Structure formats: C-alpha cells, structure tokens
Amino acid sequence: MNVMDAIRLKRAVRKFHDVPLPDDVVHAILNAGRRSQSSKNNQAWQFIAIRDRSVLKALSTCGEWASHIAGAALCVAILTPDPESKFQIMFDAGQAAAFMQLAAWELGVGSCPASLYEFEKTREILKFPAEWHLRIALSFGYPMDEEKISAPPKKGGRRSLEDVVHWEKW
Amino acid sequence: MNVMDAIRLKRAVRKFHDVPLPDDVVHAILNAGRRSQSSKNNQAWQFIAIRDRSVLKALSTCGEWASHIAGAALCVAILTPDPESKFQIMFDAGQAAAFMQLAAWELGVGSCPASLYEFEKTREILKFPAEWHLRIALSFGYPMDEEKISAPPKKGGRRSLEDVVHWEKW
Numbered sequence: 001m002n003v004m005d006a007i008r009l010k011r012a013v014r015k016f017h018d019v020p021l022p023d024d025v026v027h028a029i030l031n032a033g034r035r036s037q038s039s040k041n042n043q044a045w046q047f048i049a050i051r052d053r054s055v056l057k058a059l060s061t062c063g064e065w066a067s068h069i070a071g072a073a074l075c076v077a078i079l080t081p082d083p084e085s086k087f088q089i090m091f092d093a094g095q096a097a098a099f100m101q102l103a104a105w106e107l108g109v110g111s112c113p114a115s116l117y118e119f120e121k122t123r124e125i126l127k128f129p130a131e132w133h134l135r136i137a138l139s140f141g142y143p144m145d146e147e148k149i150s151a152p153p154k155k156g157g158r159r160s161l162e163d164v165v166h167w168e169k170w
Numbered sequence: 171m172n173v174m175d176a177i178r179l180k181r182a183v184r185k186f187h188d189v190p191l192p193d194d195v196v197h198a199i200l201n202a203g204r205r206s207q208s209s210k211n212n213q214a215w216q217f218i219a220i221r222d223r224s225v226l227k228a229l230s231t232c233g234e235w236a237s238h239i240a241g242a243a244l245c246v247a248i249l250t251p252d253p254e255s256k257f258q259i260m261f262d263a264g265q266a267a268a269f270m271q272l273a274a275w276e277l278g279v280g281s282c283p284a285s286l287y288e289f290e291k292t293r294e295i296l297k298f299p300a301e302w303h304l305r306i307a308l309s310f311g312y313p314m315d316e317e318k319i320s321a322p323p324k325k326g327g328r329r330s331l332e333d334v335v336h337w338e339k340w
Contacts, residue, residue: 003276006173007202007269027331032177034334035323036268039285040235043329048336055338065210087253087260087305088285094264098206099177102272106173115209115258128340135257153205159213161197164204166218168225170298 001106010102011157013110013148014068016141020051021073025107029140032103033076036096039088045096048077048126058125059116059137066114066137073141076100077122079132090135097138110143171276180272181327183280183318184238186311190221191243195277199310202273203246206266209258215266218247218296228295229286229307236284242309246270247292249302260305267308280313 021029026049033047050056051074059077060070069075078097080089101111113136116122122134143149191199196219203217220226221244229247230240239245248263271281283306286292292304313319 001172003171003173003176003272004198004202007205007273010207012207028174030331030335032174034331035177035328037180037182037271037283039283041327043334045334046336046340047334048338048340050338052338083257084254090257090260091264091267091283091306094261095268097261098265098268099272101207102173102269103177113207113209113261126339132340136261157211158205161200161204164213164215164217165200166216166298168218168220168222169296170216170218170302 006102006105008153010105011148011154012112013143014112014139015144016071016073016110017144019073019142021109021140025109026074028107029100029104029109030076033096033100036099038092038095044081044089044092046079046132048079050075050077055125059122062118062122063114063116066116068112068139069114069137072139075137075139077126077134077137079128079134081131082133083135093136097136100138104140108142108149109140110148111138111140113138176272176275178323180275181318181324182282183313184282184309185314186241186243186280187314189243189312191279191310195279196244198277199270199274200246203266203270206269208262208265214251214259214262216249216302218249220245220247225295229292232288232292233284233286236286238282238309239284239307243311245307245309247296247304247307249298249304251301252303253305263306267306270308274310278312278319279310280318281308281310283308
C-alpha cells in the first residue's frame with residue numbers, strides 16, 4: 001500500500017477481532033515507532049507492548065474513552081519524559097504514534113489512540129519509574145468490521161483544504 | 171512506495187534545491203496533514219503554507235535551529251490552540267506533521283521540522299490571531315543531496331528495539 005493511500009483510507013478502529021497479532025506484525029508496528037523522527041533525534045520515548053488481557057482490561061479503565069483497549073490484540077503505551085517540560089515531547093510522541101498506526105494499517109491492522117487521565121493508576125499497573133509519564137496509548141487489532149480496511153474515506157470526516165490552509169500569511 | 175519503506179528510508183533533509191514544488195505536490199502534502207487523525211477528530215490545527223522567500227527567511231530567524239527554513243521550497247507552519255491547554259494539542263500536531271512528511275517523502279520531497287521559540291516574532295510575521303499558537307514548522311523541498319531519497323538507513327540512527335520496548339510491564 002502506498003503512503004498516500006494509507007493516509008487517505010486510514011480510519012479509527014475501536015472494535016477488534018479476538019485474534020492475536022503475529023509476532024512479526026507486532027515487531028513491524030514497534031519498529032515503525034522506533035524509527036520515527038524526533039526533535040534533535042532524542043527518541044524521547046519508551047514503549048510498553050501489552051498483550052496480556054488482564055493488563056489491557058486494567059489499562060482500559062484509566063481514561064473516559066479508553067474502553068477500546070480492553071478488546072485490543074495489542075496496546076502500545078507511549079511513555080515520555082514530563083510532557084509539560086517541552087512542547088516537543090508530545091509532538092514527538094504523536095509522530096511515533098502516527099508512524100505505528102500507518103504501518104499497522106498497511107498490514108491490515110486497525111488502531112486508535114486513547115488518552116489516559118488516571119496517571120498514577122497507569123503507573124501502578126505498568127510499574128514504570130517516576131521520570132517517565134504516560135498520557136496516550138494505542139490500541140491495535142484486526143478490525144471487527146473487516147470492510148473498514150478498504151472502505152472509501154468517510155464523507156465529511158475531515159475539514160476541507162480551504163478551511164485549514166492559509167497561503168503565505170493568515 | 172509502501173508505508174514501511176517510507177518509514178525505514180525517511181531521513182531528515184535540511185538542504186534543498188532552489189526549485190519550486192509543483193502545486194499538486196504542495197496540495198498532496200497539505201492534504202496528508204489535513205487527513206491526519208486527531209483527538210476526538212478535533213482537527214485542532216491550521217496550516218500556513220509559505221513559499222515567499224522573504225517570509226521563509228524571516229521565519230528562519232525565529233528558532234536557534236530553524237535556519238533550514240530559509241532555503242526551503244515550502245514551509246508549513248502548524249498552528250494549534252494553546253499547547254499548554256491539553257496534552258493532545260502537540261500530540262495531534264505531531265501526527266499531522268508525520269503524515270505530511272511521509273507523504274512528501276513518497277513524492278521525492280525531503281523535510282525537517284523546526285522548533286520556533288520566538289513566539290511573538292512568528293505572530294508578527296504571519297499575522298495569526300491570539301487564539302492560535304505556533305511552535306513547530308516544517309521545511310520541505312527536493313533534497314540537495316539527491317541520494318538521500320534512496321539511501322539505506324543510517325547505521326545507529328535509531329536505538330534498537332530492545333532499548334525502547336518493554337513487554338507487558340516496565
């Protein structure tokens with residue numbers, strides 16, 4: 001799948017088949033995140049790859065809209081330094097997340113990010129040290145609705161170019 | 171170019187040929203950003219696409235490492251709501267930036283993000299209103315070093331999977 005098609009066709013997937021992802025698919029997704037660009041090539045991230053159903057379920061209770069994690073085949077928790085320390089921290093996490101999700105889509109794997117607001121609870125579940133922080137985790141899995149992978153883009157899903165782009169100045 | 175190859179081969183490009191990008195290439199890059207996923211599909215961004223050399227040069231003085239903007243064929247300034255208001259703001263900006271840069275790479279166009287620290291100066295140059303904020307802009311152009319587009323990944327450019335990934339828990 002070429003890049004432009006992946007970008008054009010990718011949509012959020014929150015319901016997944018109860019089928020594990022093969023190890024090579026899991027590695028491909030994590031490698032895409034690892035290979036992402038980052039400010040000064042800092043690579044200021046650590047990923048926790050979760051497939052244990054009990055951990056997935058626990059994590060799914062850490063955000064109001066995070067319930068899709070419970071049914072994911074894989075969750076990747078993106079740990080960062082303190083998100084409030086520099087504006088590049090979450091920007092770079094977003095770049096890594098985009099790379100992982102596009103790579104997954106090419107392999108027929110859907111995904112969705114979840115914001116996690118129960119900071120201390122996520123730390124207790126995943127046991128990461130105080131200098132690392134978790135705000136967003138990604139759910140991955142084969143889409144329950146298999147047609148999503150090849151469906152045309154949803155009409156009105158994104159604002160038009162004219163609504164978003166200014167030329168030369170505001 | 172498939173997604174995985176684009177991710178594997180993409181590298182930062184800071185020196186560009188003094189050749190304009192065709193309009194369809196500029197539109198393809200901006201469309202990739204526009205189509206990016208965002209928290210609650212908020213699409214909390216506006217893009218200023220800059221090709222005027224005098225504006226590019228002015229913007230290149232707004233960050234310590236932003237000089238590459240001066241020689242870019244296109245700069246996309248990613249405007250967001252207050253980056254400190256929610257951790258998703260810069261995360262989503264990063265996702266849009268990753269989409270634009272991968273789409274560009276597929277079209278033979280190199281890119282590099284620049285952090286802009288002179289907030290008020292960028293506002294004066296680009297005339298955007300107080301509710302929008304600019305932290306990161308992307309330079310685009312055909313790479314001066316044309317071999318970069320097809321060169322194998324630099325050895326040691328990224329940390330190994332083992333250094334970055336934890337399984338199930340930290």
